[in-house]
Amino acid sequence: MLELSDVTVAYGSIAALHGISLRVPEGKIVTLIGANGAGKSTTLRTISGLVKTRGGSIRYDGADITNRAPHAIVGRGLCHVPEGRMVFANLTVQENLRMGAYLQRDKAWISSQTEYVFNMFPRLREREKQAAGTLSGGEQQMLAIGRALLGRPKFLMLDEPSLGIAPLLVKAIFEKIVEINRDQGLTILLVEQNANLALDVSSYGYVLETGKVLLEGPSAELKANPEVQAAYLGA
Amino acid sequence: MVYGVLRFINFAHGDVFMLGAFSGVYLNKWLGPALAGLPWGVSLLIILVLSMAICAALGIVIEFLAYRPLRSRPRLNVLITAIGVSLLIEYSGQLIFGATQQPFPQLIPAENLTFTGGLAVTKTQVIVLVTVVALLIGLRFVVMKSRLGLAMRALSLNPTASALMGVNNSVVISFTFGLGSALAAAGGILYASLYPSVEPFMGILPGLKAFIAAVLGGIGNIPGAALGALIIGITETLVGGYSQAVGLPSGYKEGVAFVILILMLLFKPSGLLGKIEREKV
Ligand SMILES: Nc1ncnc2c1ncn2[C@@H]1O[C@H](COP(=O)(O)OP(=O)(O)OP(=O)(O)O)[C@@H](O)[C@H]1O
Ligand SMILES: [Mg+2]
Numbered sequence: 001m002l003e004l005s006d007v008t009v010a011y012g013s014i015a016a017l018h019g020i021s022l023r024v025p026e027g028k029i030v031t032l033i034g035a036n037g038a039g040k041s042t043t044l045r046t047i048s049g050l051v052k053t054r055g056g057s058i059r060y061d062g063a064d065i066t067n068r069a070p071h072a073i074v075g076r077g078l079c080h081v082p083e084g085r086m087v088f089a090n091l092t093v094q095e096n097l098r099m100g101a102y103l104q105r106d107k108a109w110i111s112s113q114t115e116y117v118f119n120m121f122p123r124l125r126e127r128e129k130q131a132a133g134t135l136s137g138g139e140q141q142m143l144a145i146g147r148a149l150l151g152r153p154k155f156l157m158l159d160e161p162s163l164g165i166a167p168l169l170v171k172a173i174f175e176k177i178v179e180i181n182r183d184q185g186l187t188i189l190l191v192e193q194n195a196n197l198a199l200d201v202s203s204y205g206y207v208l209e210t211g212k213v214l215l216e217g218p219s220a221e222l223k224a225n226p227e228v229q230a231a232y233l234g235a
Numbered sequence: 236m237v238y239g240v241l242r243f244i245n246f247a248h249g250d251v252f253m254l255g256a257f258s259g260v261y262l263n264k265w266l267g268p269a270l271a272g273l274p275w276g277v278s279l280l281i282i283l284v285l286s287m288a289i290c291a292a293l294g295i296v297i298e299f300l301a302y303r304p305l306r307s308r309p310r311l312n313v314l315i316t317a318i319g320v321s322l323l324i325e326y327s328g329q330l331i332f333g334a335t336q337q338p339f340p341q342l343i344p345a346e347n348l349t350f351t352g353g354l355a356v357t358k359t360q361v362i363v364l365v366t367v368v369a370l371l372i373g374l375r376f377v378v379m380k381s382r383l384g385l386a387m388r389a390l391s392l393n394p395t396a397s398a399l400m401g402v403n404n405s406v407v408i409s410f411t412f413g414l415g416s417a418l419a420a421a422g423g424i425l426y427a428s429l430y431p432s433v434e435p436f437m438g439i440l441p442g443l444k445a446f447i448a449a450v451l452g453g454i455g456n457i458p459g460a461a462l463g464a465l466i467i468g469i470t471e472t473l474v475g476g477y478s479q480a481v482g483l484p485s486g487y488k489e490g491v492a493f494v495i496l497i498l499m500l501l502f503k504p505s506g507l508l509g510k511i512e513r514e515k516v
Pocket of ligand 2: 040041042083159
C-alpha cells in the first residue's frame with residue numbers, strides 16, 4: 001500500500017535519511033524502531049509531505065505522492081499523529097475533532113465516527129467542551145489519535161504514542177491501536193521508542209540507525225534477534 | 236488576526252485603510268450617476284461593500300507578492316518588507332491621488348439627533364457605530380462559527396498540525412489577509428465619513444493606534460482589540476476635553492495611545508484579554 005524507495009532527506013546541509021526503502025502492506029501494522037535521532041520522525045514527516053525529499057520516491061495506493069503538499073496527502077486518506085501530539089491547545093476537544101474532519105463533508109459519517117472515538121476514549125466525551133491544552137498528556141494523546149481517526153484514514157501513522165504516558169495507559173492505548181486496525185481495516189505505520197510493545201502489536205518491523213535501515217523482518221524474528229535485544233529491548 | 240496566522244505585524248494595514256477611503260471617493264465619483272436615484276443607505280452600502288471587495292483583493296495580492304515568498308525566512312525579513320510595502324503604498328498614493336487633501340463625499344446625510352437629557356449626536360456618528368458593531372458581530376461569527384474561521388484559529392495555534400488535518404494553509408492565509416483588508420477598507424470609509432478629508436498618509440496614525448489597541452487588548456485576540464480601541468478612544472477624548480481645563484493644548488491627546496502602549500508593555504505585555512498560550516509537551 002505504501003512504498004518508499006531509496007528516500008533521501010536533508011535538513012539544510014545535514015543529511016537525516018540516507019536512502020530509506022520500506023513497504024507497508026494493506027491492513028497490517030508495521031513498526032519503525034530506532035535510537036533517538038535515527039530518523040523515525042523524519043521518515044513520517046516525509047511521507048506526510050511536511051519535509052521534502054532530496055531523492056527517491058514515495059508511492060501510495062499505486063500513485064506517486066513524493067513531495068506533494070501535506071493537505072493533498074491527507075486528502076488521500078493518509079493521516080499522521082505527529083510526535084508531541086500537537087493538539088490545538090486553545091481549541092476545545094470538540095473543535096479539535098472538527099479540525100480532524102476538516103476535509104470530510106459527510107455529516108452523518110462525521111457524527112458516527114465521533115461517536116466511535118468517544119466510545120473508544122470516554123474521557124474525551126467528558127471533556128468535550130474543555131480546551132485541549134488543559135488535558136493531561138495521556139488525554140491529549142487520545143485526542144490526537146481521535147482527531148486523526150476523524151480524517152477518514154486508510155493509512156495511519158503514529159509517532160511515539162506512548163511518549164510521556166503512564167505504563168498502564170500505554171498498554172490501553174496500544175490495545176486501542178490494535179482495535180482500530182481490526183475494526184476500521186486500517187493500515188498502521190507505528191514509530192516507537194518502546195520497542196517491546198511495538199514489536200508485540202506489529203507484524204513486521206524496521207530498525208533504523210542514523211538515517212538507514214539497519215535491519216528488517218517479521219516482528220517476532222526481530223524480537224528474538226540478539227542484536228535487537230541488546231540494543232533496543234534492554235535485554 | 237493577521238498577526239495570529241502569520242506572527243508578524245502588517246505595517247501596511249493602515250495604508251489599506253487609506254486605500255479603502257480613496258476607493259470610497261472614486262467609487263462615489265464614478266458610480267455617482269448610477270447611484271443618484273437610490274436611497275442614501277443603499278448607495279452607502281454599495282460603496283462600502285465594493286471598497287471592501289477591492290481592498291480584500293489588494294490585501295490578497297500584497298500577501299501573495301510581498302509576504303508569501305518570505306514565509307520560511309526569519310520573521311524580521313517580513314517585518315522590514317511590511318514597512319517597505321507601507322511606504323510603497325503611501326508614495327504611490329501620493330503619485331496617483333496627489334499629495335493634497337481631498338474632501339470625502341457626504342455618504343450619510345448631515346443631521347443632528349438630540350436625545351432627552353441633552354445628548355446630541357450626528358446621524359453619521361450613529362450610522363458609523365451601528366456599522367462597526369455589525370461588522371464586529373459578523374467577524375466574530377466568521378472566526379468562531381465558520382469552517383474557515385476554525386481553520387484560521389487552528390493555523391494560528393499550530394500550522395504544522397493544521398496542514399496535517401488537510402488545511403491548505405496558503406488558502407487560509409490569503410483568506411485572512413482578504414478579510415483583514417476588507418475590514419480596514421470599511422474602517423477607512425467610516426473614518427472618512429466622520430473626518431471628511433482624505434490624503435495618502437491618513438492611514439499612518441490610525442494604523443499605529445489600531446496596533447496599540449491590539450496590543451492593549453492582547454495581540455491576536457479580536458474582542459480584546461475592540462476593547463482596546465474603545466479604551467484608547469475614550470481616554471483620548473477625555474484627555475482632549477480636560478487638558479484645556481488644566482491649560483494644556485488638546486493636541487496632547489494624540490500622545491495618549493502611545494503612553495498606554497508603553498505602560499502596557501511595561502506592566503502587562505500579554506494585554507488585557509491576552510492569554511499565555513498553554514501547551515503541554
Ligand atoms: N527541523 C530540523 N532541522 C535540523 N535537523 C533536524 C530537524 N529535525 C530533525 N533533525 C535531525 O534529523 C535527525 C533525525 O531526527 P528525527 O526527529 O527524525 O529522529 P527520531 O528518530 O524521530 O528521534 P526521536 O526518537 O528522538 O524522536 C536528527 O539528527 C535530528 O537532529
Ligand atoms: Mg521522533
